[in-house]
Amino acid sequence: MMSNSSQIVDDRTPVELGFETGSLVLVSVLGVPGNLLVLSAIFLYKKIRTVANGFVFNLAIADLLVCTVVVPMLIPSRIHRKWLFGDDLCVIQGFFNMVTMYSSLFFLSAIAINRLTMIRFPKYYHTIFTPTSSFVIYLALWGLAVLSALAPMIGWGRYKFDTTRDNCLFDRKAAPSYSIFMAIIGISIPILVCAASYMWIWAIFVSNRTILRQLSNDQNIGGTNFSREEVKLTKNLFIIWVAFFVCWAPMTIMLLTDPKGLIARPYYVASVWFLLANSCINPFIYGLTNKHFREGYKNIFVLCKRKLEGNVVHPSPDQQEVMPGHCGQSANTSDLGRQPINEQPDVQPSDVTDMVTASSPCTLQGSIDQRVKSRKLN
Template sequence: MGIFSISNASNISQAESLKDSSNWTAVTQFTQPGWRIALWAITYSFIVITSIIGNITIIWIILAHRRMRTATNYFIVNLALSDLLMSAFNTIFNFIYASHNVWYFGEEFCRFQNWFPITAVFVSIYSMTAVAAERYVAIIHPFKPRLSAGSTRVIIGMIWLVAFGLAFPQCFYAEIMTDNGTTKCIVVWPDDVGSKHQLTYHIAVIVLIYLLPLMVMFVAYSIIGITLWSSAVPGNHLNSVRYEHQLNAKKKFVKTMVVVVIIFAVCWLPYHIYFILGSFKEDIYQQKYIQQVYLAVFLLAMSSTMYNPIIYCCLNQRFRSGFKLAFRWCPCIKATEKDKLQPSLTPTTATQNRGVLPMRSKNQCSRPEAVLVSRIPVTLF
């Protein structure tokens, strides 16, 4: 996992015995027509540019507007940052490496590239998990204290520290090797007979950065969904409109995050399967079309970094207005006065602007459902 190399350590160790084989050149040299490399380069460039622009915009929308700086949104900033760094530092260099199966960037950057992808993926998915956990507490246990800004920063810091630790072994054992005159960046596990260490590490990583957090999010969002969709609007007319609006806002948020999680899971599943298969069957890296297979699998995984801003923009009014403000210099995009106000609106103001009566009154506050409604913001982003 991490850096891709069609020739792994065990393949390189067998090089001497295969030099005289007529098909050895075909196995180790991965040349392809210029037009094909150009098509791959254009596709990868599109993903990188879209991801960088989109995630920078998400970070700006949240950090530039005080009312957007909630615990949930700080985790979304962390998610956007990890996706941004993944696009900037992993996608381009891995594409160049996979295109020729030659490492051009030196040993130190080889170690970095074997360390950073796992770190970024871990941060991405655990930021999503933190959002699910925060929403679970806010919706299922509305009377429990909400996360403070300080607690949110601590959790984000812990996510990064654990990510660093999880990625460290692969970084530590990464090194430069020469295979038939070409430079490779690979991970050489010590005394790894039968690639047992490599397989164990890959399985552990997949469980920790894929299966376990997806399971946690599935359970959390299932409980949240059952709770929200089974909720009944109170019969009191004074509260019912506001309660229904808040309920719809929470449902929309859950739908948004479920879409984010599903896309992440789908994009990364073939990538994990690829490396697990490679650990069990090493000659898979010597198949005729393995380079094209990897480029497609890696492209799908890296495309996950560009979808979240698109999802937020399509499904959330505040982010949609924020994007209009960020790109209002573009002739085809016009930001209205409403768009200028959206990211800065408080929940109460947003409700009043929609023609909904304010809910605070002595009679209302004495009712349990009114208290419950008052504890949960109207807008969840």
């Protein structure tokens, strides 16, 4: 197995080298925190912890792998125009390149089918896309991506260093049949599924323009079973697919039109950057187009700020010493405040329902004490 090639003459200027390297660094610098933010928002923020966003969650994992594994290993190769880490790591790099490509396309297809089911067959949506079935779909898509990427490692072709793109990739000449498999299963079918699904959705929207205008004011409209939020989410996810298509189009066109690699290297370098950049732009699209994602991002920033500041409240000098176990009660707390919990009058369930909306434990304790005092006076 060969991961290196003969010595390459590097005729790049310092400016070209700086631009090629800096653009890759930018992808990682933006992509790592951006995709971590998406994963954290979906995991922590209930409003966007949905079945549909479960596919977005997995897409963000694939993008994070690109930014943390693929790009950092590519930067030294781009600088030196050769692979520096040995044959075994070249194979691993090629494997991750293919896994992230397959998984991204598979999950984009799953997102398109999910949205089409929600819009066209809303009565069956919650039957088909249950949390359990969706989890099985996640695992199946990752499994298919891993198995497809493993094929060159077990004899169906091979991974080697590509001097045109400065990366360890599948050797197209080693196994033409795998190239056909990759072109059909890995690229063509997912793209066609996405295109057909969103065209069908677009046709439904066009035929329901009056209903869509009403959706701007109402949550649900008579004659439909989908909500304004579902329509917005579908439009947002369509934008994600369009961004993916635009970023992947240059490389796809060159692979189809230049099987012998005769196109000038700068065009390949630019197309690789577009392809990788797709992994760092999705978090920004989510934030710009989805209110709930923006709220999730904001909550995470606030949480991080509090963690960094230690979330410590320093009492003023004239504040009285607070007794352990009590909220805001000084040493001269009333007898009622010192009562054991089991001696306090019963609190009705309706009272508890009101009190759990309190913003802090101290507010909750104060609400309890106030109601207890009121009942004692009565």
